[in-house]
Amino acid sequence: MTRLLASLRIALRxxxxxxxxxxxxxxxxxxxVGAVIAMIAxxxxxxxxxxxxxxxxxxxxxxxxxxxSTSGGLRFGSGTVPTxxxxxxxxxxAEIPAVKYVAPSLGGVAQVVFGNQNWSTLIxxxxxxxxxxxxxxxxxxxxxxxxxxxxxxxxxxxxxxxxDNLFGGIDxxxxxxxxxxxxxxxxxxxxxxxxxxxxxxxxxxxxVPLTTAQKRLFGMQFPGMVRVIAVQAREPEVMxxxxxxxxxxxxxxHHLQAKQDNDFTVRNLTEVMxxxxxxxxxxxxxxxxxxxxxxxxxxIGIMNIMLVSVTERTREIxxxxxxxxxxxxxxxxxxxxxxxxxxxxxTLGIGIGIVGTLILSTFTQWxxxxxxxxxxxxxxxxxxxxxxFGFYPxxxxxxxxxxxxxxxx
Amino acid sequence: xxxxPCSLRLKGKMGSLIQVQDLVKVYSLGEVEVQALQGxxxxxxxxxxxxxxxxxxxxxxxxxxxxxxxxxxxxxxxLLEGINGEHLSRDxxxxxxxxxxxxxxxxxxxxxxxxxxxxxxLPLIYAGTSTSKRKEIAQKALSAVGLEGRSHHHPSQxxxxxxxxxxxxxxxxxxxxxxxxxxxxxNLDSKTSIEIMGIFRRLNGDLGITIIMITxxxxxxxxxxxxxxxxxxxxxDDRNSALQG
Numbered sequence: 001m002t003r004l005l006a007s008l009r010i011a012l013r014x015x016x017x018x019x020x021x022x023x024x025x026x027x028x029x030x031x032x033v034g035a036v037i038a039m040i041a042x043x044x045x046x047x048x049x050x051x052x053x054x055x056x057x058x059x060x061x062x063x064x065x066x067x068x069s070t071s072g073g074l075r076f077g078s079g080t081v082p083t084x085x086x087x088x089x090x091x092x093x094a095e096i097p098a099v100k101y102v103a104p105s106l107g108g109v110a111q112v113v114f115g116n117q118n119w120s121t122l123i124x125x126x127x128x129x130x131x132x133x134x135x136x137x138x139x140x141x142x143x144x145x146x147x148x149x150x151x152x153x154x155x156x157x158x159x160x161x162x163x164d165n166l167f168g169g170i171d172x173x174x175x176x177x178x179x180x181x182x183x184x185x186x187x188x189x190x191x192x193x194x195x196x197x198x199x200x201x202x203x204x205x206x207x208v209p210l211t212t213a214q215k216r217l218f219g220m221q222f223p224g225m226v227r228v229i230a231v232q233a234r235e236p237e238v239m240x241x242x243x244x245x246x247x248x249x250x251x252x253x254h255h256l257q258a259k260q261d262n263d264f265t266v267r268n269l270t271e272v273m274x275x276x277x278x279x280x281x282x283x284x285x286x287x288x289x290x291x292x293x294x295x296x297x298x299x300i301g302i303m304n305i306m307l308v309s310v311t312e313r314t315r316e317i318x319x320x321x322x323x324x325x326x327x328x329x330x331x332x333x334x335x336x337x338x339x340x341x342x343x344x345x346x347t348l349g350i351g352i353g354i355v356g357t358l359i360l361s362t363f364t365q366w367x368x369x370x371x372x373x374x375x376x377x378x379x380x381x382x383x384x385x386x387x388x389f390g391f392y393p394x395x396x397x398x399x400x401x402x403x404x405x406x407x408x409x
Numbered sequence: 410x411x412x413x414p415c416s417l418r419l420k421g422k423m424g425s426l427i428q429v430q431d432l433v434k435v436y437s438l439g440e441v442e443v444q445a446l447q448g449x450x451x452x453x454x455x456x457x458x459x460x461x462x463x464x465x466x467x468x469x470x471x472x473x474x475x476x477x478x479x480x481x482x483x484x485x486x487x488l489l490e491g492i493n494g495e496h497l498s499r500d501x502x503x504x505x506x507x508x509x510x511x512x513x514x515x516x517x518x519x520x521x522x523x524x525x526x527x528x529x530x531l532p533l534i535y536a537g538t539s540t541s542k543r544k545e546i547a548q549k550a551l552s553a554v555g556l557e558g559r560s561h562h563h564p565s566q567x568x569x570x571x572x573x574x575x576x577x578x579x580x581x582x583x584x585x586x587x588x589x590x591x592x593x594x595x596n597l598d599s600k601t602s603i604e605i606m607g608i609f610r611r612l613n614g615d616l617g618i619t620i621i622m623i624t625x626x627x628x629x630x631x632x633x634x635x636x637x638x639x640x641x642x643x644x645x646d647d648r649n650s651a652l653q654g
Contacts, residue, residue, distance in 0.1 A: 324507020
């Protein structure tokens with residue numbers, strides 16, 4: 001213990017003697033660790049944003065779109081011809097056990113008026129399950145219920161953007177708004193959700209009961225018409241199976257012959273999102289790798305300086321060995337020196353990395369995320385860089401021949 | 410004296426401090442073999458003050474390196490207090506040097522940027538002595554060579570004679586069995602050389618410390634009680650010093 005303390009003191013003194021050299025060597029590690037911290041923060045920030053977007057859309061989500069029908073050789077795109085009904089949605093819920101929630105919807109853009117304010121927004125007629133799928137809580141009021149669907153009551157939920165624009169500071173709950181001149185009672189305000197993956201403001205919307213939208217707002221080309229059915233599977237593993245079952249069920253319900261194309265489209269949104277997640281993963285891995293390279297370069301800097309230091313201090317090493325230093329003592333002395341360099345560098349690097357990331361995210365608006373694990377990892381990594389790159393010079397020093405070392409000029 | 414397994418404590422005859430038998434050292438410099446020592450036999454008793462003389466290349470430095478366990482003989486036997494270093498590891502030899510041998514070099518070999526006191530402490534660090542004890546012992550050793558007031562000076566702030574005295578204090582701090590001095594006055598003027606020899610005489614005479622010193626100056630050698638002359642790797646003369654009558 002005494003010897004370890006003495007070695008530590010000797011190492012610190014040696015570093016103090018060459019302040020300029022020590023700090024420049026440390027700079028390599030500082031930049032390396034700082035880069036690792038910053039890059040991991042940017043990478044995990046991106047991953048977190050994508051995870052949030054997945055959650056805001058609803059997880060394990062399948063979207064069934066109507067349309068893509070063929071008529072007289074002309075093929076129409078998805079959604080151009082409505083073919084889905086609320087009954088299709090009910091059938092999906094009833095006949096596919098792996099389905100958790102089903103939310104049919106019919107919507108469109110309409111002008112909304114309150115007092116002397118008006119606002120054009122997306123009106124979405126749907127069922128209460130839609131809020132469950134999107135995990136969308138209310139910030140005030142109450143959600144609508146099955147009774148509202150059955151009775152086609154004229155109630156609505158406002159997105160935050162709509163509430164802000166129409167009501168300013170007033171509490172909208174209990175007020176009457178007019179959508180396409182039809183009066184609706186505001187029963188609740190949705191919690192803010194922010195932008196979607198595609199940069200769309202998800203809060204710029206009004207949700208009304210599906211039946212009300214069908215009867216009062218958008219009309220029906222046939223009874224029970226809906227444009228989209230959102231389906232949430234119970235777990236990610238059954239997504240593919242549910243997709244196939246929906247296909248079979250709807251083909252059967254729509255009486256499609258074997259050779260006919262589907263008159264609807266099933267989209268697996270989780271797949272889209274997981275692709276996005278994967279590319280975020282690859283990106284953060286890449287950033288981390290590049291940053292690690294700079295840390296390794298810093299480590300090589302330490303090794304270089306330690307080699308110079310060993311050569312410079314050959315005579316000192318010779319004296320120490322002559323008066324009784326064992327190989328271990330010399331090894332430890334130089335190892336501690338490089339460890340101290342890299343750990344001080346690592347600590348400063350963590351500070352620089354955090355400050356740098358905060359500056360970066362302020363100027364670029366990139367989401368960033370620090371984690372204790374990443375910081376600890378960077379610190380340990382810098383320590384092991386010190387030991388790894390310090391070992392060779394230290395071992396070289398410990399194996400010096402004392403006679404030659406004493407006569408070294 | 411933590412060192413020395415029993416098997417290695419071979420009894421030297423007459424209990425001599427140093428027993429040297431047929432010591433041979435051969436260096437190979439590329440393809441040429443240089444016979445630095447060609448069969449040296451010698452014994453030195455406790456309390457002796459020996460000067461080893463000889464021209465450069467006579468093998469006296471090689472002999473000193475072997476005596477100091479810094480080098481190993483090619484053949485022959487060297488026993489210090491009955492300890493044979495032949496089969497000992499590097500680290501075991503380091504421990505013997507630490508415990509039993511004090512070195513004084515021609516070029517002082519002090520650590521620059523380190524105070525006199527810390528230089529003297531160096532062997533104690535590797536002996537594992539606690540910090541406070543270290544300071545105390547080192548301070549005493551400095552006092553013994555008359556440098557009690559200079560303990561916090563760095564080597565660059567000390568004269569050559571003072572630096573050599575720091576080196577002597579360092580050599581003595583672990584209370585070694587022998588003090589090996591390799592041309593201790595080689596870098597000093599004659600007045601300072603005599604001062605250093607005065608210290609050696611006092612350490613030898615008053616404290617009974619065994620000193621073996623290499624020198625090529627006859628008047629320095631004359632301070633020792635016994636003079637040994639090396640030539641071509643052999644001892645050619647071994648007698649009591651002229652001054653010691």
